[in-house]
Amino acid sequence: MSTTLRVVVDQVVAHVPGPLGRYTLDLANAIVAAAPAGCEVEGIVSSSPPEDYERIQGLIPGLAGLYKTTLARRELAAAWQLGITTSPGGGMIHGTSLFAPLRRHDRDTGDTQVVVTVHDVLAWKHPEALTSASVAWQKAMMKRARKHADAVVVPTHALASDLQAIADFGDRVRVIGTAARSGLVLGADADLRAVRLGLPKEFVVMAGSLEPRNGLVDALAALGRPGVPDVPVVVLGPSTWGDQHVAEVAEESGVAPNRIRCLDLDDPRDLAVVLHRALAFIAPAHDDAVGSALIEAFALGTPVIHSDVPAYVEISGGAGLVVPVGVADDGYADRLAAAITSLVSDRALADRLALSGSDRGRAFSWRDSGERVWQLHADL
Structure with a gap:
C-alpha cells in the first residue's frame, strides 16, 4: 500500500496565478520528483472546469490523481476560513499557502497532517498593500493555522522571525527555501x-x-x-x-x-x-x-x-x-x-x-x- 501526500495545487489554475502559482507549480513538480519509493502525490483543487483539471495534470505530469472539491475557489476559501467544509479526509496534506483545510485533529498520532506555507506577513506589516478582504482572510487563516497546523513552512529564516513575532508557533516553523523559477534558461534565440x-x-x-x-x-x-x-x-x-x-x-x-x-x-x-x-x-x-x-x-x-x-x-x-x-x-x-x-x-x-x-x-x-x-x- 502506497503512502499519499496531497498537495494543494489550486493556485496553478487561478485566474492570475502570479508568484504563488509559479511557486506551487515548481514545488509540486519537485515533490513528485523526490517522492520516496512507495509514495505518491495527489493534487487538491477546487471545483473547476474540466480543462483546468487537464491543465494541472499536464503541468504536473507525475500526479497520481486529483481530489476535486465540491466548491469553487472563492466559496472554498470562505468555507476553509470558517472550517465548515469537508476535506480530502485524513492523511498528509501540504498547503503551498494558507489556503488549506485546517481543522481540529490529533497531532500526536500522525495519522492526519496538515502543513501550510506562509510567504509574507504583509497583512500585519503592510496592510495597505492588500485589499481589506485579503487582510481579513489571511489573519483568520493564520489563527486557524496556529490552532490546527502541524507545521508552517516559510522560505527564509528572516520570515520565520517575523512570523514568530506575530503568532507563536513554537517549534512548528520549518524553513524550506525556494529556487529560480523553472524555464529560466538562455536559449539559442x-x-x-x-x-x-x-x-x-x-x-x-x-x-x-x-x-x-x-x-x-x-x-x-x-x-x-x-x-x-x-x-x-x-x-x-x-x-x-x-x-x-x-x-x-x-x-x-x-x-x-x-x-x-x-x-x-x-x-x-x-x-x-x-x-x-x-x-x-x-x-x-x-x-x-x-x-x-x-x-x-x-x-x-x-x-x-x-x-x-x-x-x-x-x-x-x-x-x-x-x-x-x-x-x-x-x-x-x-x-x-x-x-x-x-x-x-x-x-x-x-x-x-x-x-x-x-x-x-x-x-x-x-x-x-x-x-x-x-x-x-x-x-x-
Whole structure:
C-alpha cells in the first residue's frame, strides 16, 4: 500500500496565478520528483472546469490523481476560513499557502497532517498593500493555522522571525527555501528575444512597483544623482502604481524618461535574457520576506546590489553588494548611487560579483525543496 501526500495545487489554475502559482507549480513538480519509493502525490483543487483539471495534470505530469472539491475557489476559501467544509479526509496534506483545510485533529498520532506555507506577513506589516478582504482572510487563516497546523513552512529564516513575532508557533516553523523559477534558461534565440524586448546594449535592471516598501523610488533617485553613470534602466513590473508613473517619477529624480523601459514578463526565457544581459540587478526594497528575485539574478550570473533587509542578507550570503537602508531621509539614495557607480564603473568588481553570485545561486534547487518537504512530513 502506497503512502499519499496531497498537495494543494489550486493556485496553478487561478485566474492570475502570479508568484504563488509559479511557486506551487515548481514545488509540486519537485515533490513528485523526490517522492520516496512507495509514495505518491495527489493534487487538491477546487471545483473547476474540466480543462483546468487537464491543465494541472499536464503541468504536473507525475500526479497520481486529483481530489476535486465540491466548491469553487472563492466559496472554498470562505468555507476553509470558517472550517465548515469537508476535506480530502485524513492523511498528509501540504498547503503551498494558507489556503488549506485546517481543522481540529490529533497531532500526536500522525495519522492526519496538515502543513501550510506562509510567504509574507504583509497583512500585519503592510496592510495597505492588500485589499481589506485579503487582510481579513489571511489573519483568520493564520489563527486557524496556529490552532490546527502541524507545521508552517516559510522560505527564509528572516520570515520565520517575523512570523514568530506575530503568532507563536513554537517549534512548528520549518524553513524550506525556494529556487529560480523553472524555464529560466538562455536559449539559442536569446539575441532575437533581446531585440524583440527592445533591450539597450547596456542597462541595469530592478523589479517591483512604485510602492514605497519596494525601494524603486530610492533607486531611481540614486540613478539621478550627479556622477552616476547615465545607463538605461529596465524595470520588471508595472509602469504605474496608483496615479504615479515610473517615467514621471524617474524624470522628477533627474533620470530622463527615455532611459526607462518597463517590462511585465510572463515567459521565463525572456526574463533570463534580461537578467543575463544586465550590468547589475538592483534590489533596493525596504522590506522583503522572500527575496526570490535575488536567487534568479544569481542563477543568471548577474552582479547584484541589494539592501540590507534580513531576507536579502540571508539569501545573498555575501555574494552581493550590500547597501544599508537606514532610516527615512538619511541618505539611502546616496548610498545606492555610490554602489551603482562603483559596480558599473569597475569591471573587476562586477566580474567578482558575477562569479560569487553564480556560485551562490547553485545553493538553491527545487529538488532540495521537494526532498525537504518529504522529510518534514516524515518527521511529523
